Amino acid sequence: MIAALELTANHYLVLAAVLFTIGAVGLLIRRNVLVMFMCVELMLNAANLTFVTFARELDDVGGQAIVFFTLVVAAAEVAVGLAIIVAIFRRRRGATADDVHLLKG
Amino acid sequence: MEFGIFVVFAALALAGSLTVVLGHNPVHCALGLVLALVSVAVFFLQQDAQLLAAVQVIVYAGAVVVLFLFVIMLLGVDREETLHEPIRYQRPAALALGAIVLAEVLFLAGRTWATGTPSARGPLEEDAGYNNIETVARTLFTDFLWPFEITAALLVIAVVGGVVLARRSGQPAELVDEGDAATGESGTNAGSSPSERAPAGGPALSRMAPPAASERDTEAAS
Amino acid sequence: MIAQADPQELVTPTVDWLAIGPEIALAGAAIFIVLLRSIVRRGPWVYRASLFLAIGGVVAAGVLLGRQWNIVRDDGAIDTIAGMVRIDGFGVFLGAIVVAATLLTVLLASAYVERERLEGPEYLALVLMSATGMVAMTTANDLIVVFVALEVLSIPLYVLAAFDRRRLASQEAGIKYFVLGAFSSAILLYGIALVYGATGTTSITGIADFLAANTLLEQGVLLAGFALVLVGLGFKIAAVPFHMWTPDVYQGAPTPVTAFMSSATKVAGFAALLRVFEVAFPTYREDWRPVIAALAVLSLVVGSVAAVVQTDVKRMLAYSSIAHAGYILVGFAAASVGNRDAAARGQEAALFYLLVYAFMTIGAFAVVTVVARRRHDARHDLDDYRGLAVREPILAGLLAFFLLAQAGVPLTGGFVAKLQVFAAAVEARQYALAIVGVLAAVVAAFFYIRLVVVMFASEPEPAEGEEAVPRAAVEPGTGFVLATCAAITLVIGILPGTFLHFARDATFLL
Structure with missing residues (x-):
């Protein structure tokens, strides 16, 4: 009976939109820099899922190629972002991300 | 299934x-x-x-x-x-924003999303x-050659950036601000005792020649 | 896309090497610097050689851009590499501003890096890489190139903002810029995904063709898509309400980096914004113009008013840069009206403003770089500028000139630029925008002139316990930057004709 339900592109697209929203809200409500950064990864993934779904729907290979770039960008961002985090935490050891005055002013 | x-x-x-x-x-x-x-x-x-x-x-x-x-x-x-929230209205605002976005998504949910030309860059499965x-x-x-080449620059940046940031240096004597003082915030510079910060054998940058870091640093770079 | 005679053979697209020459020159110089640094390792001459390479790369990029300009003017735009790159007057003009700003940043940094004992070669390599991304952004004809170029320009800036490891403020600036930058690029990417779904392509001209040929019955996805693209790019140009990172990041980052961010990054951001919206979505003009106008008004008001209450000079300049983004957005809003003449006028005004703004802001930050030497670039209180005119008359005079230019005093480039923007807004019948712009300029004049007054009118306080401030010997590189910025701002103010002509040639609406 579950199999009788038809899986359409909209299922994926709505799921991706929900994941994107969760990531965006998470980034805004969390204070821990590492977790905020994970939320960005969630958002990028939601965008990737959207691209792949559209690629399938439009029968266009372009959408899949784009995801490839997103993955590279995400990897580079992670490398640099974590390096900044390590540099800052090394200087104020024992501090939580709360001490980094993110989003002030 | x-x-x-x-x-x-x-x-x-x-x-x-x-x-x-x-x-x-x-x-x-x-x-x-x-x-x-x-x-x-x-x-x-x-x-x-x-x-x-x-x-x-x-x-x-x-x-x-x-x-x-x-x-x-x-x-x-x-x-x-800690779940202490420094900015008062941020959390409700974020949740409201999320709700708006979600409402729009649900508004769109029953409709056709993919309205574009099919196979603009070639079909997914070729014969x-x-x-x-x-x-x-x-x-x-072919089509994405240019962005593909630019991503090469991205990888170089990631390597240079990672190395330059994560390299150890900066002895306590060299630190020129207390962080919070510069941003005009009062806060505790928790646990920044010199012993923790100065790495064993951590090099101070030479005063005269900035690029001449120690051997250890350059090894990390290469 | 490409005919495939033999299925095994990969037919790669033709590459116009001149078209991507500037990027190759910049990235090539950066890679040589990295190689030099990792192979030779030590010795003070490594930095000298890197500096030489960097200047060489930037100058080569400039020469190639000049060559492109001539070709484009004679033969029209060039599309190359499978249509991903579009060399037109618009791209070359903005690319030239980026390259000029990069050259000035490199020269400004040449002394700063040694003074603050930063790692020079890496610094230069990252600036060049960022400039590569910016130039790629100005000629991008595909949303994916916009996205990747945006990352190539942003990621080095995150590192550069956090570059001064002796200052926690710098590292905080880096992390703040990083988190919000990554957030904005994720939003941009999702917007691109939605636009892709709605139009089936990411090519900017392809989207324009699709939208011209088809009428979408269900526009929700497309509208949501370009709203998100607007938000993503809004972060980069620091338009209100996407500006919250700007004051802290501008304040915390090393001052030459701030100069680079406020000039070149803004140029690249506007390049993408103008191209995406003017070329890809002109059919939806009526939908997005009010949003652009709202962003313009908010940026003008918030930027000008918030700058008044700042006591830190770098923070004040940060808010002033937000207000300047507002003026450019006024030009952009004028460029998006139906009337083609008025629209071309608006675009010309926006381009011209970007040109003038880049030099005014780099000049101002160059003076801040010199003045901040005794505080190791850590603090830039207004009080530090008290009596600067007595201690350093030339420096104070230059800063006053740049500030008055930013305020829009006649005989400076800033005046002509503001005049152009207001005239374009009036011609496009955007009277409200013009009025808000004038009012914001009046408010802004207050804080610019306040700093000038502080420098000139107040006597220097007898410093107790503080060593006598040595006269700052301005290094040759910094001196060149100051002289160039002042000369260009002045020349544009007195003889704007040539520059306006260039800006007119660079619009793509004519």
């Missing part, structure tokens, strides 16, 4: 992403992220993106999240975060017996 798989992994993806957002321990958040990423990889598989599914698992779950966990462990921040990897690779090296 396909729908059943979708439902199961959609639930897992949602559970994973909610863990990222709501988890109090960063390690749990990272594990939630893995769950969400692997679920998305399953959706990739369902939609004829075998290459991307594999890359997703290898790069994200294999490298990115491990890097996250590594940093969490390295910094010893795997403890609970000549290419598999998914070959199809994507061909597109990358």
Whole structure:
């Protein structure tokens, strides 16, 4: 009976939109820099899922190629972002991300 | 069957992403992220993106999240975060924003999303017996050649940036601000005792020649 | 896309090497610097050689851009590499501003890096890489190129903002810029995904063709898509309400980096914004113009008013840069009206403003770089500028000139630029925007002139316990930057004709 339900592109697209929203809200409500950064990864993934779904729907290979770039960008961002985090935490050891005055002013 | 798989992994993806957002321990958040990423990889598989599914698992779950966990462990921040909110209206505002976005999505849900021209850059499955990897690779090296080349610059940047930031230096005598003083905030510069900051044998940069860092640093760079 | 005679053979697209020459020159110089640094390792001459390479790369990029300009003017735009790159007057003009700003930043940094004991070669390599991304952005004809170029320009800036490891403020600036930058690029990417779904392509001209040929019955996805693209790019140009990172990041980052961010990054951001919206979505003009106008008004008001209460000079200049983004957005809003003449006028005004703004702001930050030497670039209180005119008359005079230019005093480039923007807004019948712009300029004049007054009118306080401030010997590189910025700002103010002509040639609406 579950199999009788038809899986359409909209299922994926709505799921991706929900994941994107969760990531965006998470980034805004969390204070821990590492977790905020994970939320960005969630958002990028939601965008990737959207691209792949559209690629399938439009029968266009372009959408899949784009995801490839997103993955590279995400990897580079992670490398640099974590390096900044390590540099800052090394200087104020024992501090939580709360001490980094993110989003002030 | 396909729908059943979708439902199961959609639930897992949602559970994973909610863990990222709501988890109090960063390690749990990272594990939630893995769950969400692997679920998305399953959706990739369902939609004829075998290459991307594999890359997703290898790069994200294999490298990115491990890097996250590594940093969490390295910094010893795997403890609970205070839920004190420094900006008063930010949390309700964020939730309201999320609700608006979600409402719009649901408004769009029943409609056609993909309205574009099909196969603008060539069909997903070509007749000549290419598999998914070959199809994507061909597109990358033809239509997407230019962004592909630019990503090379991105990798160089990541290496240079990572090395230059993570290299140890900066002895206490060299620090020129207390951080908070410069931003006009009063706060505690917790635990920044010199003994912790000065690494064993950590080099101070030479006064006259900035690029002449110590041997150890340059080894890290090369 | 490409005919495939033999299925085994990969037909790669033709590459016009001149078209991507500037990027190759910049990235090539950066890679040589990295190689030099990692192979030779030590010795003070490594930095000298890197500096030489960097200047060489930037100058080569400039020469190639000049060559492109001539070709484009004679033969029209060039599309190359499978249509991903579009060399037109618009791209070359903005690319030239980026390259000029990069050259000035490199020269400004030449002394700063030694003074503050930063790692020079890496610094230069990252600036060049960022400039590569910016130039790629100005000629991008595909949303994916916009996205990747945006990352190539942003990621080095995150590192550069956090570059001064002796200052926690710098590292905080880096992390703040990083988190919000990554957030904005994720939003941009999702917007691109939605636009891709709605139009089936990411090519900017392809989207324009699609939208011209088809009428979408369900526009929700497309509208949501370009709203998100607007938000993503809004972060980069620091338009209100996406500006919250700007004051802290501008304040915390090393001052030459701030100069680079406020000039070149803004140029690249506007390049993408103008191209995406004017070329890809002109059919939806009526939908997005009010949003652009709202962003313009908010940026003008918030930027000007918030700058008044700042006591830190860098923070004040940060808010002033937000207000300047507002003026450019006024030009952009004028460029998006139906009337083609008025629209071309608006675009010309926006381009011209970007040109003038880049030099005014780099000049101002160059003076701040010199003045901040005794505080190791850590603090830039207004009090530090008290009596600067007595201690350093030339420096104070230059800063006053740049500030008055930013305020829009006649005989400076800033005046002509503001006049152009207001005239364009009036011609496009955007009277409200013109009025808000004038009012914001009046408010802004207050804080610019306040700093000038502080420098000139107040006597220097007898410093107790503080060593006598040595006269700052301005290094040759910094001196060149100051002289160039002042000369260009002045020349544009007195003889704007040539520059306006260039800006007119660079619009793509004519």
